[in-house]
Amino acid sequence: MKGAKIIKKEPFITDNKGGGLLKFKRSQLCIPYGLFLSVFVIFPLLLIIYYAFTSKTGTFSLSNFTAFFTEPTNISTLIISIFVSFIVTVICLLISYPVAYILSRLKNSNLAFVLLLLFILPTWLNFVLRAMAMKELLSFIGIPLGSTASIIGLVYDFMPFMIMPLYSTLIKMDKSFEEAASDLGASKVKVFTSVTLPLSKPGIISGVTMVFLPVMSCYVITDTFSGSTGFSLIGKLIAKCFLGENGAPIQINEGAAISLIMLVIMVVTMLLTGGFKNSENARGTNL
Amino acid sequence: MKKLLIVFLSLILASFTLTKPENQVLAKDNNTLVIYSWEDYLDLGYEEEDLEDLSDSLLDRFTSDELLMGLTDIFEEEYGVTVEYRTFATNEEMYNELINNPSGPDLICPSEYMIMRMKDEGLIKPYTTPESWQNYGSPYIKSEFSRLGLTSGEDKVYATGYMWGTMGYIYNTANTLPEELKNWDSILSDKFNQKVTIKDSIRDTYILAVGAVYEEELKNLDKNAPDYSQKIAEIFNRTDDETLKKVEDFLKTAKQRLYGFEVDSGKTDMITGKIEVNFAWSGDAVYTIDEAELAGLEFGYVVPEEGSNVWFDGWVMPNGANESLATKFINFVSELNNVIRNMEYIGYTSCMAQQEVFDYILENEEEGEEQIDLGYFFKGANYSGSDYKVTVASKYGRLATQYPDFETIKRCTVMANFSGETLDKINDMWNRVKFITFPVWIIWTIVGVVFLGLLAFVLVKFKDRIFVNVKNRKKWRVVKKEELKNF
Incomplete structure (x- = not known):
């Protein structure tokens, strides 16, 4: 701590003469990001709050919120979104955990690297393109568009976001804990349930947040896969409010209100999962 | 820290002022023409390798150098101005942009209902009828425009036509006969189950x-x-509650038998064979028929018997428009050669009716028995002569799609602009169709279960704090008193 304080007082980067243009304080280095943050995060957030609490004419009103909560369609979509997010998260977790576990325990690190790359590689391609390719693939296999296809598409698209945090937690885990447990007579199952699983909790939480929240507001993927009978998520509702369609009005205020409701849900979820805590184990895996 | 805070706040303030529309139009001057239109709605020039695939109608009329240049480029060169061509996905997006920036564009190309809304809201101004529209605009479309109230006095108009068309079903002639699609609800037949968008x-x-x-x-x-x-x-144009309920029920039934809802993927899905029928605008139908031909398929387009919609896209000028330059552009795209270029490029049907346009249609005349009568388009609905009859291979083929027969047009109508409460009602109805809606009691049950679950969770998790154990508290007090005494 002492050392840190001294550095803080000293110019962080200086030229030899101890002055001039290159003299920065640490806090000053935040300015570029501060600018970015205020223009692209804080300002839009203020705009959303402004629009959410005003009517079309610009006067203060709560009508956007009452309209949302009194329309069964909106509430149903919200419920469906949470439910679908839950299902997708559970499927992703069930598939990803064994994969991440096996990858992290592979002795041959080159093989592990190649396998991991195979899982991560698709994320480098835009997800809209992947969704389009997946649609063709599904019709080739013979799975019709609809709810099942949507769930498959969502799981496919969000799986890497589950594997990565799990893998990075599991690979960093101190293996001597497991060794100690089995030395003391714990069966393999017991080692896993009482040592490995609890220790990988930060990775699970971070993976869950990275899948659960984005799935709710996803709309391109469900648009591609849902056909006419599948479900639409709340993201589609927001998109429709802001983009409109030929003949349907653009409802910026309503859209802002739904976005704000989503934001509240996200913050609550983060609080529940402890996403804001910066615990030692979670470092680097949390958002 | 204080300084940083000041920087933050001033930045936020600055960004507020930046969004004021006045600042956005500063760059505009008298030599720039700003156009709001649709994607792929104007010939913006061909690529070198496309040239050999073009039709004779184009190759006979233009040199390859001309075809490589877009119409905006040619206009820029001819008049020494700059054209800024911005495209939008929906009328509503265009409308919002205009509201945010009323003096931005000089020329906009919305659909007929949006033109009527913009006119009602005073967003567009009447302008002196351009020469081209006065002399060569189709009499049929001109009469529709004046019926819709888009003319102002003797020599002024709110809008001049650009493209127009009908709505109907595209089908694959190998699998489907036009008779199988003669009604709007034919798409519900078992044959087309899960095969329609x-x-x-x-x-x-x-x-x-x-x-x-x-x-x-x-x-x-x-x-x-x-x-x-x-x-x-x-x-x-019925929008009463009873109609809305019927429409909702119909669409909910139809939804179970459709392949999907789309606005752009239908054309590809038709050609790849994923679907058999696509509900489409006639211009998209022409485009799809052409694409299908390249893939060795033969598609047709049918306007159901009950009647259909006829739509128009037209040029309008917002209040702040540079009228003289915008008029020049309208006249420019209405020139015969440019009309043909646009029609060839985008597949839609121009509202212009020069005699030479009929010659161009004759160039595309198909071999066959059937005839379509286009007199109404070139001479008005009362024309009874037979100078504008064209032979087509089928009344459901490409040419009849692009230029519908008078018989078809008679049963087509323009849809009004829905606004205010009606629009909200229709929109809510549409949301109920598109999004899965639970009955209210299910929603209350789910909300109740979630609430009870949360309550139970809180009670269990914080039971030590909520239910204070009285026994323990007493003990604790006794101990404390004793301690105090001893102390």
């Missing part, structure tokens, strides 16, 4: 649904009665 846009889909719901009434109308067109317009 309709538009993901309520305005268009509403026509289909109304046509299906009032099928009997529409069929029973006397086609030769003088008020036939008024009657058909009245039925297609």
Whole structure:
């Protein structure tokens, strides 16, 4: 701590003469990001709050919120979104955990690297393109568009976001804990349930947040896969409010209100999962 | 820290002022023409490798150098101005942009209902009728425009036509006969189960649904009665609660038997064979028929018997428009050569009716038995001569799609601009169709279960704090007192 304080007082980067243009304080280095943050995060957030609490004419009103909560369609979509997010998260977790576990325990690190790359590689391609390719693939296999296809598409698209945090937690885990447990007579199952699983909790939480929240507001993927009978998520509702369609009005205020409701849900979820805590184990895996 | 805070706040303030529309139009000057239009709605020039695939109509009229240049480039060169061509996905997006920036564009190309809304809201101004429209605009479309109130006085108009068309079903002639699609609700037949897409846009889909719901009434109308067109317009523009309920029920039933809702993927899905029928605008139908031909397929387009929608896209000028420059552009795209270029490029049908346009149609005349009568388009609905008859291979083929027969046009009507409460009602109805909606009691049950679950969770998790153990508290007090005494 002492050392840190001294550095803080000293110019962080200086030229030899101890002055001039290159003299920065640490806090000053935040300015570029501060600018970015205020223009692209804080300002839009203020705009959303402004629009959410005003009517079309610009006067203060709560009508956007009452309209949302009194329309069964909106509430149903919200419920469906949470439910679908839950299902997708559970499927992703069930598939990803064994994969991440096996990858992290592979002795041959080159093989592990190649396998991991195979899982991560698709994320480098835009997800809209992947969704389009997946649609063709599904019709080739013979799975019709609809709810099942949507769930498959969502799981496919969000799986890497589950594997990565799990893998990075599991690979960093101190293996001597497991060794100690089995030395003391714990069966393999017991080692896993009482040592490995609890220790990988930060990775699970971070993976869950990275899948659960984005799935709710996803709309391109469900648009591609849902056909006419599948479900639409709340993201589609927001998109429709802001983009409109030929003949349907653009409802910026309503859209802002739904976005704000989503934001509240996200913050609550983060609080529940402890996403804001910066615990030692979670470092680097949390958002 | 204080300094940082000041920087933050001033930045936020600065960004507020930056969003004021005044600052956005500073760059505009008298030599820049700003156009708001649609994607792929103007010939913006061909690529070198496309040239050999072009039709003779184009290759005979233009040199390859001309074809490589877009129409905006040619206009820029001819008049020494800069053209800024911005495209939008929906009329509503265009409208919002205009509201945010009323003096931004000089020329906009919205659909007829949006033109009527913009006119009602005073967002566009009447302008002196451009020469080209005055002399060569199709009499049929001109009369429709004046019926819709888009003219102002003797020599001024709110809008001049650009492209127009109908709505109907595209089908694959190898698997389907046009008779199998003669009604709007034919798409519900078992043959087309899960093989149809309709538009993901309520305005268009509403026509289909109304046509299906009032099928009997529409069929029973006397086609030769003088008020036939008024009657058909009245039925297609019904928005009372009963109609909305019927439309909702129809669309919910149809939804179970459709492949999906789309606005752009239908064309590809038709060609790849994923679907058999696509509800489409006639211009998209022409485009799809052409694409299908390249893939060795033969597609047709049918406008159902009950009647359909006829739509127009037209040029309008917002209040802050540079009228003289905008008029020059309207005249420019209405020149015969440019009309043909645009039609070849985008597949839609121009509203211009020069005699040479008919010659161009004759160049595309198909071999066959059937004839279509285009006199109404070139000379007006009362024309009874036979100078504008064209031979086509089929009344459902490419040419009849691009230039519908008078018989077809008679049963087509323009849809009104829905606004205010009606629009909200239709939109809510559409949301109920598109999004899965639970009955209210299910919602309350779910909300109740979640609430009880949360309550139980909180009670269990914080039971030590909520239910204070009285025994323990007493003990604790006793101990403390004793301690104090001892102390």
